[in-house]
Amino acid sequence: MSARIDREASPLGEPINLSRRRFLLASGTVTGALVLGFALPSGSARMQAMAAESKAAGTQVGAFLEIRPDSTVRLLCPFIEGGQGTYTAMAQIVGEELDADPSTFLVESAPPGEAYVVMENGMRITGGSMSVRMSYPTMRRLGALARAMLLQAASARLNVPVAALTTEPGRVLHPVSGRSLTYGEMAADALDLPVPDVDSVTLRDPSQFRWIGKPVRRLDAYDKSTGKALYSIDMQVDGMLHAAVQHAPRLGMTVGELRNEAQVKAMEGVHSVHRLPGAVAVVAERWWHAKRAVEAIQVDWQEAAADATGRVMPADFSTVAYRERLANEPGPGREAEKEGDFAGTLAKATTRVEATYHNQYLNHAQLEPPSALARFNPDGTLDIWLPNQAQDMFLADIAKCAAIDPSRINLHSPLLGGFFGRHFLYETANPYPQAIELAKAVGRPIKLIWSREEEFLRDALRPMAVVKFRAALDDKGLPVALEAVSATEGPTESLAGKPGDQPDPTALEGLAGKSYAIPHRRIAQNYVKGPVVLGYWRSVGNSLNDFFYEAFLDELADKGGQDPFELRLHLLRDNPRLTHLLQSVVELSGGWKRGPFTAEDGSRRARGVAMASPFGTETAVVAEVSIENGQVKVHDIWQAIDPGSIVNPAIVEAQVNGAVSLGLSQALVEEAVYVDGKPRGRNFDLYPILPPARMARVHVKVIESGAKMGGIGEPPLPAVAPAVANAVARLTGQRIRSMPFSSYTFSQPA
Amino acid sequence: MELRINQKTYQVDAEADTPLLWVIRDDLGLTGTKYGCGLAQCGACSVLVDGNVVRSCVTPVAGVVGREVTTIEAIEADEVGKRVVAVWVEHQVAQCGYCQSGQVVAATALLKNNPKPDDGQIAAAMVNLCRCGTYNAIQAAVHDLAANLATPAAPAGGNA
Incomplete structure (x- = not known):
């Protein structure tokens, strides 16, 4: 993955530079990343022929794999690497069946194209914690098909039957004669062969796995420790100019007069000044000049027209007022889940509990600010580099923006400097329409970077909700009826601009779909359309809803005189998988010890427990907290996670750490606050994210129950905040009904 | 200039x-x-x-x-920097990797000036933000290096 402009080849011997020479060589190909051995662009005749040959997903071997003379394997991955380890996981999965050591793989993102739709749900995105779990059998089969082709080629070369051959990593063996051929020696022959029938290959017995299920080292660890890894923001092409923008302070406003345009044009390094929809831009020889100049422009921003299409941010919008608006939304809501007779049970109950919860908007705050590099080529094609997690969707929109056919666009998808849901196709939240317009206007390649401030002004936010709970306890103090009505707009209905036929699952997941045996349930949504552009944020609806639900469940436990751990066990008594999971996390933490208790350092502490079922995976968390200077200090997070089965335990543990960090960040410190229609924090000074000092120790237990494979990237997040909230409530006696907890002041517990 | x-x-x-x-x-x-x-x-x-x-x-x-x-x-031309990179690979610190250049540089500066930092000194020096949450891996890597800096350097590197 090493790719430098002007220096040595990568350790695998393939320089990936961005010189003009290479672009000329690569012109006309879709990938543009390399001149490929036999990985062909999706539009080519050979690819179309292959597509006609085989309808099954992930069977166009030549579209995915290139084996080089030195037997290194280049894999074009349908998914994009943004830290979650998917490139390494895919090398493990394909390598296992190809019989090639994952460490010999060079993995890059595949271009758009039908060939790469490998997920069982027929989609191709990098999100929803879906990459491995949705493509696992298909990517294994891909490796097996390639191995079969290598065996076939070796059979012809050695003039022996395929049945007399076997493989070891990177080579085909003929045991009887002792002869062998490396994969690299045969790759050219092998890939001229037709792809075998999908039913002709047998996958390895999992008991024989060498790499799947093992803590294989990440392929990108060295490059990412030495600055060699390249992200969109690092891309450079000959002749390019840099661009920076100043967005309208409120979405929907339009550009009026530029009061000092002449002075700005005269500023050092400025090439040109441009008016864009809802933004002004400066193009310059250096990005620093562009940024400084564009920030100096005095724009008379015009209010949106009354008939403006798209979202308009009103001048009086504030998050505080909007929360009130959500809290006052009347009505029973549209039902997403209904079991038994909630209303009847509540009416008869002697003990009722009601509480209202809310959460905050959040930025994605991935550390790499968004950028786009657009270059129109002399032949009318467009090369474009940008961060994205959905190549085909982006390609279609780029084609619309640039007004050229998708077949004439080379979309490059470099490594993501974090994503967490940031890089989907949110209207108004992506720089590429601006970069395309500027490249057209100046007739040269444009690299546009959004400053951190412009990013936080246009990021698509994690939704806010106000949830009203009502519940009934029986005479033993056990919950028998529960209702949650959420006033919110979900990210999916936000993207659509209107509610769907059913409540948005991404608005209610984590309220709906809980496994507790509460016989009378009602989960509903009051859709409230707001002016904020909303997006998917790591673990999506679960990130807020599991906080609400699991914290409220502790309220029910306390009201009914139940221990919250014992209550959960009781409510899961007919669910062996979750019972085992819950017991496992408590065992991992050294036994259930709710507290408050005095720790060795003399601090008073307590523990909380919570669970979540996101993205096909089951999780349980125990948190230990104290109060330090009036704020929550989280000492330890124990997490048990059951994704059914896994590919790389080391990466799973890293993902749990990462999700815990983000879970703590939203619980403790983070909040996107709007006042007068504008975000208060436009950089990390006023929009703090979790610093190292507030990270907790993390202890992980992975349980491979053998259930259907679930996700990894997002699932370890949602149970973190409620486990912390429940611990804090126990320690302080104060109910935590909103995030972040920094808006509370806690007194030192006695 | x-x-x-x-x-x-x-x-x-x-x-x-x-x-x-x-x-x-x-x-x-x-x-x-x-x-x-x-x-x-x-x-x-x-x-x-x-x-x-x-x-x-x-x-x-x-x-x-x-x-x-x-x-x-x-950074690898520096003897300490080379060891920081090696321990970063050994501990598999990076996720998205975007902040890791800065993290490696910060760790190198710390250990060049103070080969045996205590917990407080490590916490005071390693303050760069990481949105992927690699903080515990960073801590482990720096502690590992601080404990072993007296021993000779192992070859740095890793696969691509």
Whole structure:
């Protein structure tokens, strides 16, 4: 993955530079990343022929794999690497069946194209914690098909039957004669062969796995420790100019007069000044000049027209007022889940509990600010580099923006400097329409970077909700009826601009779909359309809803005189998988010890427990907290996670750490606050994210129950905040009904 | 003006107040040093100036004239930096990797100035932000190195 402009080849011997020479060589190909051995662009005749040959997903071997003379394997991955380890996981999965050591793989993102739709749900995105779990059998089969082709080629070369051959990593063996051929020696022959029938290959017995299920080292660890890894923001092409923008302070406003345009044009390094929809831009020889100049422009921003299409941010919008608006939304809501007779049970109950919860908007705050590099080529094609997690969707929109056919666009998808849901196709939240317009206007390649401030002004936010709970306890103090009505707009209905036929699952997941045996349930949504552009944020609806639900469940436990751990066990008594999971996390933490208790350092502490079922995976968390200077200090997070089965335990543990960090960040410190229609924090000074000092120790237990494979990237997040909230409530006696907890002041517990 | 970066001398045509970060990235094409915030909040832009860590996004380029700047691209040329990289690979620290150039540079600066930092000194030095949550892996890697810095360096590197 090493790719430098002007220096040595990568350790695998393939320089990936961005010189003009290479672009000329690569012109006309879709990938543009390399001149490929036999990985062909999706539009080519050979690819179309292959597509006609085989309808099954992930069977166009030549579209995915290139084996080089030195037997290194280049894999074009349908998914994009943004830290979650998917490139390494895919090398493990394909390598296992190809019989090639994952460490010999060079993995890059595949271009758009039908060939790469490998997920069982027929989609191709990098999100929803879906990459491995949705493509696992298909990517294994891909490796097996390639191995079969290598065996076939070796059979012809050695003039022996395929049945007399076997493989070891990177080579085909003929045991009887002792002869062998490396994969690299045969790759050219092998890939001229037709792809075998999908039913002709047998996958390895999992008991024989060498790499799947093992803590294989990440392929990108060295490059990412030495600055060699390249992200969109690092891309450079000959002749390019840099661009920076100043967005309208409120979405929907339009550009009026530029009061000092002449002075700005005269500023050092400025090439040109441009008016864009809802933004002004400066193009310059250096990005620093562009940024400084564009920030100096005095724009008379015009209010949106009354008939403006798209979202308009009103001048009086504030998050505080909007929360009130959500809290006052009347009505029973549209039902997403209904079991038994909630209303009847509540009416008869002697003990009722009601509480209202809310959460905050959040930025994605991935550390790499968004950028786009657009270059129109002399032949009318467009090369474009940008961060994205959905190549085909982006390609279609780029084609619309640039007004050229998708077949004439080379979309490059470099490594993501974090994503967490940031890089989907949110209207108004992506720089590429601006970069395309500027490249057209100046007739040269444009690299546009959004400053951190412009990013936080246009990021698509994690939704806010106000949830009203009502519940009934029986005479033993056990919950028998529960209702949650959420006033919110979900990210999916936000993207659509209107509610769907059913409540948005991404608005209610984590309220709906809980496994507790509460016989009378009602989960509903009051859709409230707001002016904020909303997006998917790591673990999506679960990130807020599991906080609400699991914290409220502790309220029910306390009201009914139940221990919250014992209550959960009781409510899961007919669910062996979750019972085992819950017991496992408590065992991992050294036994259930709710507290408050005095720790060795003399601090008073307590523990909380919570669970979540996101993205096909089951999780349980125990948190230990104290109060330090009036704020929550989280000492330890124990997490048990059951994704059914896994590919790389080391990466799973890293993902749990990462999700815990983000879970703590939203619980403790983070909040996107709007006042007068504008975000208060436009950089990390006023929009703090979790610093190292507030990270907790993390202890992980992975349980491979053998259930259907679930996700990894997002699932370890949602149970973190409620486990912390429940611990804090126990320690302080104060109910935590909103995030972040920094808006509370806690007194030192006695 | 004349700059010394990674043991090489460069003639750079930039105004005195241009942040060092943008000279490194855009004039010299050394993109390992990252832009994250521009306000010295995140530390992704960390470089060494005469062996001390600075945040290049708020360091005027004129301020480093006559001084030795080391970016992540040359970190392995430094004996301590080489070991930091090796332990970063060993501990599999990186996730997205975007902040890790700055993290490696910060760890190198710490250990060059203090080969045996205690927990408090490590916490005080390793303050760069990481949105992927690699904080515990960073802690483990730095502690590992602090405990072993007296022993000879192992070969650095890893696979691509």
